[in-house]
Amino acid sequence: MPQNIIPAEGNNPASAFERLLTIMNTLRAQCPWDKKQTIESLRHLTIEETYELSDAILEGDSQEIKKEIGDIMLHLVFYAKIASEKGDFDIVDVLNSICEKLIVRHPHIYGDVVVENEEDVKRNWEQIKLREGNKSVLSGVPPSLPALVKASRIQEKVKGVGFDxxxxxxxxxxxxxxxxxxxxxxxxxxxxxxxxxxxxxxxxxxxxxxxxxxxxxxINPENALEKTNRKFIKRFQYLELKATEKGKALQDMTLAEMDIFWNEAKTI
Known part of the structure; x- marks a missing residue:
């Protein structure tokens, strides 16, 4: 197989996105792994990439955030490519669809609706969704969301129609x-x-x-709990390290002994 010419690096959003589409088309046609993928087979990988982006955001690592956004962008392009092969929709349909939704749901920007603050914007958003055919304000909350995130989204949704x-x-x-x-x-x-x-x-x-x-x-409860999780892990791993340095196994230590190292970890 002749070597493919590597598409030139884009110097603006349109050319950079076109480069990704070109690479996706090539991989889908020629790479054994990419050719086998389906929308269903990519699903769990997309979830994993989303969590990796979330971790990068919590770490405040801008380079990792950029990398993970790219990974998710690849997945979105991949889904659109597969759908286009089936004749369902293509990337142009996807982009035009989201543009139209944003225009319709921002009548204070693209129409004559007047808003005073972000709460007005949220209320308009939910009311527009109901006019679009949603049977319930809560229709947009995915059933598979983790319970903590789901509770937050439920509360935000009902607040949007004044139930608060x-x-x-x-x-x-x-x-x-x-x-x-x-x-x-x-x-x-x-x-x-x-x-x-x-x-x-x-x-x-x-x-x-x-x-x-x-x-x-x-306060975002998901972020707050995850930060506490990370804080606990860091302190417990310090406790494990100090126990090892003392030649002791945790299960052989008293709680009072462990508390000494735990309190040390809290000062770091």
Whole structure:
């Protein structure tokens, strides 16, 4: 097989995107792996790439963010290429479709609608989606979203049509109410057997209310929890390292001994 000419590097958005499309066409025609892929086979890889982009964003690594955006861009082009081969749609259809959606959903930019702030924009967005045929404000929340993210999106969606608390003090009162109901089901002060179904339900209500409060004070609960996860991992790995340096196994150490290293890790 003759060697392919490498497409020249693009010097503007249009030529750079055209370069990617050209490479995709070549790979789809000539690469054994790329030729075998389907929309279904790419799905789990796209999810993985999305999480890698999320990690890069949390790390604040701009070069990794650029790299992961490129990986996801490749996947989007790949899906469009496969669809075009089946006669479903092509990349032009994809791009024109998103452009049309943005135009329609921004009547304050491309029409005569007046908005005062971002909350007006969000309300208009949800109302337009309902006019477009969505049967519910919550239709746009994917069922497969992780529960924490789903709770945030549900709350954001209903807020867009005015279903929300007026003051953060009201939201916090709800958190305290749910905490008390959970404590009543969980029997925190004794070992009396509990109704696990009820306790689980109350714990879910408590989490939902905490996520709601976080949204209300503009904290992203997913980001907050992931940062705490990373902080815990870093500190625990420090504990493991120090235990190894002392020639001890964690399971042979007392909690008091481990706390010494844990507290050291908190100062780093």
């Amino acid at each position: 608390w007026e003051k953060k003090s009201q939201v916090w009162e709800k958190v305290e109410e749910e905490m008390e109901e959970f404590k009543q089901e969980f029997n925190t002060t004794d070992d009396t057997p509990i109704d696990m179904d009820k306790a689980e339900g109350e714990f879910g209500d408590l989490l939902f209310s905490l996520i709601n409060y976080a949204r209300f004070i503009k």
